[in-house]
Amino acid sequence: MALKYRADIDGLRAVAVLAVIFFHAGIPGFSGGFVGVDVFFVISGFLITSIILKEIHTGKFSVARFYERRIRRIFPALFPVIAFTLIVAAVIFEVNDFKVFGESITATTFFASNILFWRESG
16 A cells, blocks of 8 residues: 655655765764664654554555565565675685575575574674
């Protein structure tokens, strides 16, 4: 269920992405790139929650349809990124590091990376 397009949200999303890029590029004044990530996640949460609430209100919400939409949106970009990183990792990682990386890739594919990282963090 699509929401009305909001240019202000797209603009804020662009600012958040630029903050992260500038942080990683080492540009002075952008030492808190994590703030851009936080803002991006808040925007995503707002949009996803808005869609879910609208569907619940109209009686059309389905968990299966929710995950189907997420998969259709994320997987087309996710799998080329995974393939590329697997190739690079195979070249630069030692065997044990590559095994750990493979576990991370598997968890990512099943939307469970946060659970894996939480379990690994102690």
